Amino acid sequence: MSASAEARLIQQHPNLDTLLKDIQSLDGLVEQWDEQQRNTVQAITRAHDELNKEAFSRLIRALKADPTALIALKEAVSDEVVYAVLRYHGIIKASLHERVDLALESVRPYLKSHDGNVELVEIKLPDTVIIRLLGTCDGCPASSLTLSEGIEKAIKEHCPEITTIKKAKGGVTAKPVDGVTVNFVSPFARNEDKDWLVVCSLDDVPEADIKVATVKGNEVLLSRFGDKVTCYQNACAHMGMPLDMGTVNNAILVCPHHSFEYSLESGECLTAPEVQLHTHAVRVINQRVEIKLS
Numbered sequence: 001m002s003a004s005a006e007a008r009l010i011q012q013h014p015n016l017d018t019l020l021k022d023i024q025s026l027d028g029l030v031e032q033w034d035e036q037q038r039n040t041v042q043a044i045t046r047a048h049d050e051l052n053k054e055a056f057s058r059l060i061r062a063l064k065a066d067p068t069a070l071i072a073l074k075e076a077v078s079d080e081v082v083y084a085v086l087r088y089h090g091i092i093k094a095s096l097h098e099r100v101d102l103a104l105e106s107v108r109p110y111l112k113s114h115d116g117n118v119e120l121v122e123i124k125l126p127d128t129v130i131i132r133l134l135g136t137c138d139g140c141p142a143s144s145l146t147l148s149e150g151i152e153k154a155i156k157e158h159c160p161e162i163t164t165i166k167k168a169k170g171g172v173t174a175k176p177v178d179g180v181t182v183n184f185v186s187p188f189a190r191n192e193d194k195d196w197l198v199v200c201s202l203d204d205v206p207e208a209d210i211k212v213a214t215v216k217g218n219e220v221l222l223s224r225f226g227d228k229v230t231c232y233q234n235a236c237a238h239m240g241m242p243l244d245m246g247t248v249n250n251a252i253l254v255c256p257h258h259s260f261e262y263s264l265e266s267g268e269c270l271t272a273p274e275v276q277l278h279t280h281a282v283r284v285i286n287q288r289v290e291i292k293l294s
């Protein structure tokens with residue numbers, strides 16, 4: 001198609017963005033008017049909206065009554081302009097995609113406060129959503145808690161038809177630091193090479209058990225699971241009392257004070273799932289364990 005033919009087509013059938021931009025620029029003009037003029041414009045707009053909403057509602061009721069017309073209606077609603085106008089008037093419900101977006105948006109402030117994020121990878125009809133954790137949420141020992149308690153709950157609240165939420169493989173990998181590969185980066189870790197504090201050698205950290213260390217006045221607990229190391233503040237999430245005198249069985253640490261149980265691998269509290277141990281970032285470089293206090 002020639003450029004002029006394409007321009008003509010756009011002029012005859014402007015897309016949603018073009019139409020919205022026109023409205024926005026008119027809104028911008030009205031914003032500069034005095035209050036009385038603005039109120040008048042708003043009143044006219046409301047009256048038009050009510051008239052249009054009533055007309056569209058009647059039209060759709062009539063079309064729904066005819067099975068053949070209903071098929072055509074469904075097709076028409078897939079057009080972005082038709083969908084946007086009917087959504088604006090509250091005549092049709094938000095699409096599944098839109099509701100998933102809303103759900104993810106509702107948890108983003110929490111994830112962003114930990115330098116993390118989440119993105120939608122795919123919706124597999126009829127009941128599955130695949131997401132990807134980003135930033136520090138990816139690879140975080142507490143990511144399963146983030147997923148089940150935060151993201152899953154939000155998606156299921158906004159989209160009751162979704163029963164399965166899957167996590168896609170992370171898109172962010174730890175970058176080499178000074179040419180040395182970071183073996184593992186735990187939650188809230190950033191790749192900037194600053195504020196990392198050497199704690200001990202990897203061999204000093206016991207497998208599925210705890211090593212206590214003091215770093216800049218902070219008592220921390222380190223645990224190892226293969227080449228993965230976790231680091232928590234030595235403070236119970238119940239009353240903040242030290243955990244290092246607790247017992248460890250099958251990588252579960254039991255607080256010596258009131259017996260709250262914690263997974264050493266994820267920091268999750270198994271007794272009260274809404275809380276978890278305070279986590280510090282860990283990286284292992286050349287068998288050297290370094291942490292970044294959070």
Ligand code: FES
Pocket residue numbers: 236237238239240241255256257258259260
């Ligand atoms: S302080 Fe740990 S369970 Fe109460």
